[in-house]
Amino acid sequence: MQKVHITASHSYDVLIGPGLISKAGEYISSVSKPCRAAIITDDTVAALYGAQVKESLKHAGFTADLWAFPHGEQHKTMTTLAAALEWLGETGVSRSDLIVALGGGVPGDLAGFAAAVYCRGMRFAQIPTTLLAAVDSSVGGKTAVDLSSGKNMAGAFHQPDIVLCDTDVLGRLPADLLRDGSAEMLKYGMLVDEKLFDDLSSGAWKGRIEETVARCVAIKQDYVVQDEEDQGVRQFLNLGHTFGHAAEKCSGFTLTHGQGVGMGLMMASRAAGIDTEPVRRALLACDLTPECPYDAAQLAQAAYSDKKRKGGKITLVLPEKIGKCTLKTISVEELPCYFAKGMGETI
Numbered sequence: 388m389q390k391v392h393i394t395a396s397h398s399y400d401v402l403i404g405p406g407l408i409s410k411a412g413e414y415i416s417s418v419s420k421p422c423r424a425a426i427i428t429d430d431t432v433a434a435l436y437g438a439q440v441k442e443s444l445k446h447a448g449f450t451a452d453l454w455a456f457p458h459g460e461q462h463k464t465m466t467t468l469a470a471a472l473e474w475l476g477e478t479g480v481s482r483s484d485l486i487v488a489l490g491g492g493v494p495g496d497l498a499g500f501a502a503a504v505y506c507r508g509m510r511f512a513q514i515p516t517t518l519l520a521a522v523d524s525s526v527g528g529k530t531a532v533d534l535s536s537g538k539n540m541a542g543a544f545h546q547p548d549i550v551l552c553d554t555d556v557l558g559r560l561p562a563d564l565l566r567d568g569s570a571e572m573l574k575y576g577m578l579v580d581e582k583l584f585d586d587l588s589s590g591a592w593k594g595r596i597e598e599t600v601a602r603c604v605a606i607k608q609d610y611v612v613q614d615e616e617d618q619g620v621r622q623f624l625n626l627g628h629t630f631g632h633a634a635e636k637c638s639g640f641t642l643t644h645g646q647g648v649g650m651g652l653m654m655a656s657r658a659a660g661i662d663t664e665p666v667r668r669a670l671l672a673c674d675l676t677p678e679c680p681y682d683a684a685q686l687a688q689a690a691y692s693d694k695k696r697k698g699g700k701i702t703l704v705l706p707e708k709i710g711k712c713t714l715k716t717i718s719v720e721e722l723p724c725y726f727a728k729g730m731g732e733t734i
């Protein structure tokens with residue numbers, strides 16, 4: 388088992404290894420004495436792992452309750468959050484109890500936000516069950532729901548007390564969920580770790596899931612420790628995201644976040660003027676489509692309407708080479724130019 392310690396306003400361990408789901412109660416009891424543990428998850432994950440987590444918590448002396456909402460990003464809303472909070476109240480969960488966020492990015496973000504606001508803030512455990520949640524969203528304390536004005540528009544920084552990442556669960560994931568997580572892993576490689584990038588390009592990482600996830604979490608920790616509230620260097624973690632989010636938006640969100648980020652990594656590389664061939668090869672090796680099906684004008688329009696609201700400036704993350712990137716703050720009026728470069732269009 389690997390352990391990565393996250394140093395933040397509230398510090399905690401991320402444990403990565405096989406069989407952690409069935410021992411969840413034991414590990415959670417290392418950060419909490421027995422209390423009521425309120426598991427929040429979605430219906431898909433509840434059917435797969437709900438009973439196991441509940442049993443394990445009970446075995447460790449906790450009183451375990453579970454609430455599941457319908458799966459899918461379309462349910463990461465204030466309405467679902469309100470239902471989760473009402474359920475916590477009806478179940479008699481108090482401030483000295485604990486919330487367990489079980490699932491991928493959607494249950495993790497929503498349950499984390501519930502933990503941030505219920506009783507003005509509760510302790511919580513993250514149990515990520517997708518690769519994307521394991522290497523990114525379960526770590527670092529960002530919690531949120533979507534508003535009609537945009538994704539993750541309402542949320543809070545609220546760090547968990549422990550993160551349990553079961554590599555057996557990751558090993559059983561279907562190809563599309565592996566692909567989505569790989570995009571974020573490639574991002575970490577492009578930011579600071581050429582060896583990680585090479586392992587993803589060659590597929591070697593698949594024989595070393597535990598070490599690779601731990602490496603990604605350790606890279607994320609380096610940014611979170613310096614800039615927990617995302618005012619400075621944490622913005623490096625947005626590599627591929629401005630470009631990728633525009634592609635997701637143009638698709639009406641039929642492209643997943645991972646697919647968008649994959650295309651975004653390619654566009655960011657091309658916009659920065661580096662050799663895109665290694666990036667293209669790495670994306671293909673991870674089953675991601677390098678080229679975006681939208682043109683620069685469509686993408687820039689999608690990004691512009693988002694970023695304009697944020698005050699006229701946007702910080703792009705641009706690769707200098709694999710393993711080194713730079714931040715560049717531009718005005719939103721310059722976005723079409725960067726999208727044109729990113730799509731290889733002449734301006």
Ligand code: GLY
Pocket residue numbers: 523524526527529617621624625
């Ligand atoms: N997902 C990027 C971050 O946590 O900052």
